[in-house]
Amino acid sequence: MDKAKKESEASSRRSFLKTTAIASAAFMIVPRHVLGGKGFLAPSDRLIVAGVGVGGKGDSDLRLISESGKADIAYLCDVDTRRAANSVKRFPKAKFYKDWREMFDKEHKNFDAVTVSTPDHNHAIQTLAAMQLGKHVYVQKPLTHDIFEARTLTAAAKQYKVVTQMGNQGASNNGPRQMKEWYDAGLIGDVHTIYAWTDRPVWPQGIPWSANKADIPKELDWDLWLGTAPYKDYVDKLVPFNWRGWWDYGTGALGDMGCHLLEAPFSVLGLKYATEVQASVGSVYVDEFKRGYFPDSCPPSSHVTLKFPKTPKTKGEVTVHWMDGGIQPERPEELGANEVFGDGGNGTLFIGTKGKMMSSTYSANPRLLPLSKNADIKVKEKFARVKGEADGHYAQWVEAAIAGYGKNELSSPFEIAGPLTEALLMANLAIRAADIQGKNAEGKTIYPGRYKKLLWDNDNMKVTNFDEVNQFVKREYRKGWTLGA
Incomplete structure (x- = not known):
């Protein structure tokens, strides 16, 4: 510009x-x-x-x-x-x-x-x-x-x-309210572990930024679209959808689906702010023998583990696992070999001391496991439903x-x-930490943030044991853009 x-x-x-x-x-x-x-x-x-x-x-x-x-x-x-x-x-x-x-x-x-x-x-x-x-x-x-x-x-x-x-x-679906009623009634005991998974991304991730500059469509104000992000030349197919896979603009599969799949754990258990997070990330092969990591792009898959402190609705800490890129947790033993896990591509699983329950995308179709239990559930409705559910x-x-x-x-x-959003973005801190590159004494590329558990100081909003990742807690806006007056 x-x-x-x-x-x-x-x-x-x-x-x-x-x-x-x-x-x-x-x-x-x-x-x-x-x-x-x-x-x-x-x-x-x-x-x-x-x-x-x-x-x-x-x-x-x-x-x-x-x-x-x-x-x-x-x-x-x-x-x-x-x-x-x-x-x-x-x-x-x-x-x-x-x-x-x-x-x-x-x-x-x-x-x-x-x-x-x-x-x-x-x-x-x-x-x-x-x-x-x-x-x-x-x-x-x-x-x-x-x-x-x-x-x-x-x-x-x-x-x-x-x-x-x-x-x-x-x-606003009935699902989260029904799961709260089941949980409060003690049907699955005390929840200590949650899994959430998605088949997203369905856009490119784990790739290098295109070197092919494209003409800006005459209908698009590219500078306004960039807004707070660093200035880069326009590349084809970034707009309207593929921006999700780039850290300058999007938040990956977590940002796209996490707010849908992890909302129920937050509302059912009263989760707030995590205390620690760790991640493993997938990579792509750039040639027959070399795997590539591209820190400007979200990885093609990840598994993140977040730890939440005890809440008034739990007896102890809660561990939340997030999986994307098609990775899924082990099927519960209570689920039949041909029975659908979540809704297939996406789902959320609650593991309690007395049982398990799962739901699909948007917390829809909640079920106790084994599925045979659902025929005899008798729990009083105590949370008001939203008229029209998701559309409502x-x-x-x-x-x-x-x-x-x-x-x-x-x-x-x-x-x-x-x-809820902070938890997802904290998970992304661990994903991004894994791709931070450095050099060792011999000049070889290393990844000092990989294989670390990040410890979170919630009051000061910072990771205490790997400072390099704190640059993503509060990013720097492009000149001319500020947050608030």
Whole structure:
């Protein structure tokens, strides 16, 4: 990016931050649009929404929010007009922007809430800016790209008293609530070990960055897409999906599926912050005899072990195993040879002192093991179900935002989503530590972080026994981008 463009971006950012500071000091949530006519709710009962990142998942998020019947999609923002086309067609009255900062700057008085469905590396800056304007926020999973950002957003939700929800919609399914009821009833005893696994990634990982520079599509503002990430030349096929496999932008299989598969262990057992983590990672063969490790790219597979301290719902520590890239734990002996483990490619297994239970993606279809036990379960329902389950995750947030901060219960507010995201990102610390390269006295490449157990100081947010990995706890943003005012 040339010097003039950098200065322009910096100037725009300063203007936005000034506006944000003024607005956050004076703003009070009041729906602004005056609606009338048969079938409309009173203005005070509608939520006016602006979407940041409205292609793909962002489009479906806005559709389901709109289908709640109590939300109006008034503003759309996306750096790629190709990706935004469906939302623009779906919401023809919504005003469109390419730069979310410009939209916030010009329109913040005209909307109540914001959805964020951009790549992981820009979640935090967009979300915090919205919260500082007093806006309720719905943010796609994972909540953030690094641990510091997750801790910051968790605190900000309470500070600015806004209604928050992370987009791990399985948290609104009946499954986690049913498993809590089973666990609280003592059906499997005290859980001490959990396994979660996925067949992701389904995008390239464990590869070198392409040396083939490609032309930037005319519909894409590449510099805005990069946002906080280091500047690199555009390469073909990175957008809209393959960015997930690169550490500058994504958080790998853990970020994509971990918020879905590990939500139930957090909600059932009351897990919070891990104390230690270790990982082993897969590699690829770059030729017949040499294995390759590419630290800019997430590995093709990994097995991570996290240790959590005792909670009010456990008798001791809990060990959580995460496996991706098609790796799965040993099948429980209680499961028949031809019976499906999880849902095949993904699943979560709870191991207790008296039994086991498992579930599929989104904590769906919970079952006790052996499966024959499920025919005779008689446990009283004590946790309220969410109407519409996973799809109702969106309406739940809309209703809570209309009611106001602290009035309604949510399935994945930042109070819950923040610690869950931190655990996943801590697991990624161990994965990245394994690929940190160094040189020994003879000049040979070594991997000093491999085969280590990382010890975590939660209060100070740092690994205490391998400092090299702490650079990923709070990453450095590209010049011109900051977190908050």
